Amino acid sequence: MTDRVAQQTGFADFVHGERAFVSRVHLQPQSAGLMIEMPDGSALLWPWAEVRRLPDQADPSNLVLGRSDNKLARLYLRDAALIAEVQAHASHLKKRDNMVPLSKLLVWAGGAVASVVTIIFVLVPLMAAQLAEILPPEGEKALGDATFEQIRTALDETGFTGTPICDDPAGNAAMQAMYQRLNPASDLPYGVQIHVLDHDMVNAFALPGGRIVFFRGLIDQAETAEEVAAVLAHEIGHVVHRDPTRDALRSAGSLGVLGLLFGDFAGGTITLFLANQLVNASYSQAAEATADAYAHALLDNADISPSSLGTMFERLRAEYGDAEGIIAHFMSHPQMGARIAASQAAVSTTRDYGSILSGLEWTALQAVCTPETGAATQPDDAIKKSWP
């Protein structure tokens, strides 16, 4: 008559975890704990504080119990009244007992982070820089061709044919004339191919193997031919320094590692893209500054004022603003204020600069995508990305 609690007793299945043997046991909830009476007459007492239920069990009408200090023994309860009685007594049924020490977890987490950081920020960029120097020009061209087609397809809103390449002969001839006048050939391992894509984006970029791509939006935005020439000189700077090739090789390495990290959960692609953007940005800011410096020298040699580059940036800043704060870390380019100042500092005050294209050529270049000039009003859209 030791127990004061009103008792609901019953039977359950019990395994002790030594042999694959199931015992039918009689359960007696007491104030100290759950009394388990074995068929052979012996008894076990499970203190309530140590009784745990197994989570996420498929059969809601059953209760499977274990003990925090004995990982093997299990009780399988089916009797609803008995289950209710046990649930009323056992105070820590849902407590989780950690099996992995937190310190061990932290050590390996540190190791994983260190390993990934070393690879993404040291090893892969170092190797990419070395390999980009020795990649044969044909290989570089193939890499550029593959990327070019991917970009055309990705930007095409219809998704069928790829963004059209503007093929007006006079316009392309003007672009070629601009390139000839800048005359960077001595710095380059191969010829440069320049394309204008019929797209609103105010942007231009260089691809591996000497492909330079302008979007129509950038030419529409420019007010003088010199501004376009400044952008061209900047992109030639990237080609000369093999930046696109290095970027492509580095992405191949670091995307694989980042994919490893994030796994295949929904939205993994978005996270992957952002993380890769962050990694790339930290490298390309230096590359952009170098390309700017190259452009200043090239423009100066061709008798064009380096401040044209700054003028283009000012136009963009007036329209889109500058990236500050957090966003700036995701941007692949240095802040525009600094770049405008640099381009103005490169201007030689003692000389007069000429112009890059004749008026006729400039008009032709502006119409490279549309035979009839003065295209429709620009839709104000937020997708537009600021030009490099």
Place this chain on the structure above:
Amino acid sequence: MPPAVLTISYSGGKGPMLWLALKTGVLTVLTLGFYRFWAKTRLRRYYWSAIRPGGIPLEYVGDPLEKLLGFLVAVVFMAFYIGIMNLLLMYFSFALLQGSVAAYFLSFVGLAPIIFFAQYRARRYILARTRWRGIRFGLDPGAWGFSWRSIVHWLLALVTLGLTWPLTTLWLEKYKAGRTYYGDQRFVQGGRRGLLFGAMKHVYYPVLLSGVGGAMAAFSENPAWFALFVLTTPWLIYGLAYWRAESFKRMTEAKELGVIRFQSSPKPWTIIGIYALGWFLMNLVISGFFLVLLGGLFLLHGNFGIDGADLDQLEDMLVTSVPVLVLAYFGLFLGYRAMAHAWITLPLAAHFAEATRIVNAADLHLIAQRDRDEFAEAEGFAEALDVGAAI
């Protein structure tokens, strides 16, 4: 003393599984993938505990933190391999072959040994964390042995255009089963080399017949021969279900655990029915989802009076709909996974479990416990490579 025959009952439900998969999926997305170790563990606990041989549920005792730890261990090693390997392969494929296809192919070939290695290690972890009647399962070490054997057997299957796939399946199963333990008792996968070829017959026949039909159509230039495909396509579908059921039956009935044997009789038509119903329901839900989504966009933009010409408005609309579309993308992805769990994986598991019996089990209680397999790496490699079990 247990009875000589133990039937297997199944206690999982589609509704609870749908809810569990959806809930853990949402948490995984919200935690940028971090919760996936918990999600997988919880799904496994459910799936395991639903299977009840002789009324006692299986138990999955894997620990999410342990899985996280294993993943971190794998990342430390794999990051080097993958980062450097991808970079070098990209370089060489463009330097020597002027294309990236070679890089992808080589990258896969370079990974193949590790993928098989990881699969075996994942199996070892899962078995080491599975219990029934309080007794642990286990798998002997042998991942590299499994890896090179898998490559050899897969190559054989590839060279013979899949005709010897039944042999590949049996050989690899023999390797795995022969190293699997329940307590101190080792499994043996019996069966001679030809055991599984019969299970593939309803795949062989329609493929052969389609080949004949296609050849006749080509030679006689009479397209009427293509009508044969009306017969062979459904036959092939039945053949795949038949293979699934019959190969399971044959391998299970040839397994031995001491004197204990197994009987199994899964039905091809039930398997087809589960897939048909599952896909039908999933399509129904996804179509409904798109209808609601479109309706929502209509409401969001008031009048929808765009003519094909008014592209500005369309562009405008696309921009304002981006948040809705991103949500829809996640919803679709999570919904799809959860529905596949509830309406395909779970009913299949139920069918295979209920179709199987354990016989000659009177001495089951003599099987003794085995030591815990501490396994710091858990399924880390499989997790990192995304080649682990689907659940």
